[in-house]
Amino acid sequence: MVSELHLPKVLGNVIFLERPLNAVSLTSAIATTLRARRRQRQVRDHMAERAASTETLRQLNETLEARVAERTEALRASEAALAQSQKMEAVGRLTGGIAHDFNNLLAAVVGNLELLQLRVASDERALQLAGAAFQAAMRGTKPDRPALGLFTNPEARYRCNTNRQKFPDTSVPSM
Secondary structure (H helix, E strand, C coil): CCCCHHHHHCCCCCCCCCCCHHHHHHHHHHHHHHHHHHHHHHHHHHHHHHHHHHHHHHHHHHHHHHHHHHHHHHHHHHHHHHHHHHHHHHHHHHHHHHHHHHHHHHHHHHHHHHHHHCCCCCHHHHHHHHHHHHHHHHCCCCCCCCCCHHCCCCCCCCHCCCCCCCCCCCCCCCC
């Protein structure tokens, strides 16, 4: 049999009151009971909070793979857009460099053709040939050249030339 001294430990959450009830004993028992109830509510609230957190984590874990795949796809798309932008920038720089070199060469050709026209002023045929070459070279100095103007002229990128007219005939007359 269990002795009276060990009975509270065996029974657990039980309070023994002595007889006759003493006011201090009753107040102490009430305070102990209220503390125990408050602790029970705290534990219950904590357990409910933990269950809600566990459910939230479970839901997040279920959608984690889909969110990672979505972000990975968005990252790949932005990397592709960046690569395309860098390509376009490189093409623009290359085209600008080519246009600059072309203009330098054209300046030399136009300058030499002007000098040639001054030197052959007495020869009608040579003057005609130099004039045709000069006109052809001057057409190359226009900023709306179809080959290079697309990348060097920002407005040319956004308009389409539907006017399919040919260049004027600059062929060299036969001798």
